[in-house]
Amino acid sequence: MAIRSILSITLIWFGSFVLADPALWQREWPQTDFSKTSVSDWSEILSGGPPRDGIPALNDPDFIPAGKERDIGPREPVITVEIAGQLARAYPLRYLTWHEIVNDRIGAVPVAVTFCPLCNSGLSFDRRTAAGVLTFGVSGKLRNSDMVMFDRETESWWQQALGQGIVGEMTGVRLKSLPSWMESWQEFADRNPDGLVMAEPAYNRSYGRNPYRGYDSSPRPFLYNGEMPPHGIAPLARVVRVGTRAWPLQRLADLGDVHEAGVVIRWRAGQASALDTGQISKGRDVGSIRVRDGQGRDLPHDVMFAFAYHAFWPDGQWMLGAP
Template sequence: MRYIIGFLAIALFGNVAAAEPRFWVHEWPNTDFARSAVQSWVEIRSGGPPKDGIPALLSVDFGPAAQERSLSPREPVITVELEGQAPRAYPVRYLMWHEIANDTIGDVPVAVTFCPLCNSGITFDRRTDAGVLSFGVSGKLRNSDMIMYDHQTESWWQQAIGEGIVGELTGMELQSLPSWMESWEVFVSRNPEGLVMQQPEGHLRNYGENPYVRYDSSVRPFLYNGEVPPHDIPALARVVRVGERAWPLERLSEERDIREEGVVLTWEMGQASALDTRSIGEGREVGNVRVKDGAGNDLAHDILFAFAFHAFWPDGKWMIGGGKRD
């Protein structure tokens, strides 16, 4: 794993020293460390790669979905469908290695993000009160989740919650847009006139391969010292998060259709886990999930690991079924 290999070299010294921001000032001279929402600097750890060591994409090229031949049917893509625009698919085979794709759909600037260590895939509107931002990968983790940074102020942002946590824009929140992870086959069948992100140029990466083999079968997440989830839910079990509620994917895959709290969740077979086998398209079955409101409108949501939900929403509601909520 990229994070693990880099981390082993600095584990004995780096994370002890990094318990205070002075350790990072030389790398981040433009970040205002006096402004922070982080309660303890020990929460932030180096994942191994330095700033921009995982290169976010500042522009993205697309091609017609009907002409795409390199993607396998079951491999996951992140789908974004904005009104009046052709649906777009962002293959996880590329986001696995870049984690952030800065793009503009019509007149909406977006950041399509994927944190492999949390399985968190969220699309954000890049427009803020501070202007339109673009994002890079800091190389830092908090609760095993990617910390992004904006190029304009070099403030740090927590990907799972879309909030500024260090720097000038601390406390500012990004608007998350409805997007979802589904198999390439499902996307292209529904959107034969859609667009698909093309392989990034100028980067030597093993696109289509998973560098975190069997990660989602692990007992403990990487670089996470927080509490385990309640209800005996495995730390790396997937949950569907809508706001501050989480539905275990295992429950949804058994019931296939859940209607609760004004939310409609559905599940069908056909998507491979990106974090299982070496080949992304051959991973174990995790299924395709859609999340809508009662009127049939797509809702912003995330499918992340249970430990990450518990870490960032410690008072969140677990929709475990059987009349139980916690």
């Protein structure tokens, strides 16, 4: 990442501690009930720079057949969502990097496909709740460097990495996680020749460019002042989180297949990092992960940075293998 970008982010980071005050946020969020919250220390919530909706979430995007897509590089990462009875859908990170949330509907299931670049966290949720179907946007706030989403129906705040309400009426509510996974565009297209891929949004963005160049090689995460991960694991090393357990991606890459704790994790080469070089298609190979249970069913999981896993699951189990 360029030095100018680092300095800009650092200034925002220090200034955010002063502004971590619900009394000030209430002006921007008049419908949010700040008296209801699971956040014990408001200084954990920082401004990421852009204001509310400064990063525009996408609603009901267009799709094209996989066979007609010509712009996405074969190694570029996509988030795949497969729902029974529906054509598989691919959500390219070349778009999610700039929009972070896609509110979509696959058959009868309203879904939110999300990606937080600062945590490398890509998760998909069912948008149905007891309060109705929610529509999510990007708040512009971060907690432990992870995106804080908000819903437009109650204006509650949600932690993306947890899929859980943390401020407002929906505090404590958890969204249902849907099985989805990051893989290369080539992998998706080969397996789903009749599948669908999200079409390029009608925004003036440099789609395909990585604005976080070199980020996943940085020694420390930005906009984060929490504890670093244990066991000598680098804070921006990728881990595969399944429930409260985390497997270092490098261990999986070394082994290829792991059968542990009732899950089967497969690593295969061929997927570019979206947070490495200036062009996503040229990022170094970090491989693709597929997580299934013993019956071969896909399981919800996340491939996130180690610091973020430790921040949200400080008592989680690190799956490091034999000593």
